[in-house]
Amino acid sequence: MRIDSHQHFWKYDAVRHSWLNDAMRKIRKDFLPSDLKPILLKNNMDGCIAVQVDQTETETEFLLQLAAENSFIKGVVGWVDLLSDDAEERLVHYSKYNSFKGVRHIVQEESDDFMLGTEFQNGIRSLSQCNLTYDILIYPSQLSAAIALVEKFPNQKFIINHIAKPAITTGLDEYWVHGMQELGKHENVFCKLSGMVTETQQYKWNKNDFASFLDVVVNAFGIDKVLFGSDWPVCLVAGEYHEVLQIITDYFANYSKTDLDKMMGGNAIKFYNIS
DSSP states (O other), X not given: OOXXXXXXXXXXXXXXXXXXXXXXXXXXXXXXXXXXXXXXXXXXXXXXXEEOOSSSHHHHHHHHXXXXXXXTEEEEEEOOOTTSTTHHHHHHHHTTSTXXXXXXXXXXXXXXXXXXXXXXXXXXXXXXXXXXXXXXXXXXXXXXXXXXXXXXXXXXXXXXXXXXXXXXXXXXXXXXXXXXHHHHTOTTEEEEEOSOGGGSGGGOOOXXXXXXXXXHHHHHHOGGGEEEOOOBTGGGGTOOHHHHHHXXXXXXXXXXXXXXXXXXXXXXXXXXXXX
């Protein structure tokens, strides 16, 4: 089964989606399962993981409803306030849904030490107790906090989003390289090969721009812990779905079918416990 491990749905709202700046005006509109399904079929994808963009339980419920109505949505990474006193109660509630796989917080908008806070870590502890995953969305400056977090919770399943968002156009940064190498040492930490085209200057790129970054990630995490993700529809500001997919398929062209099957779906099935 070929799974896109990272994409989004939304009904566009100018206030709620204010993060869509003028450079991203192309995607200031609704993106729903009816838009994605034909794209997945055209690209021989069998399903996807829908990931939150709004930090509300309303969005979590919206995504769960979409999953109930569309069998190709294999899992939902929603949002629950991990800092709240009732975080565990809310996680237990959502765990009743088979499609609810885990949680994400927009940590990239928080302070660099946000993940080291007691309340946040209490929330992570509740995730572990509910056997749910956590998607880590950060910038490179937050890598040291991410390393400290995963070291503290060795039994919690973590996954790095968008290879921690390095500045692609300026080339490899040793701090990012070291951070990814450290994270990759942990058996409980996976990484999504996603979100790279939108980390380029003015969204201009060619596929060779990503090879050195992919080298670092694949060497650090290994083929058993990397997952393809399109980041659709955000990726559309910098490239069409098939172009984003082509970056990855070209890079892995000389890998065995067994390894390709892992990266293109098997690892997502394992990480998100997809039946």
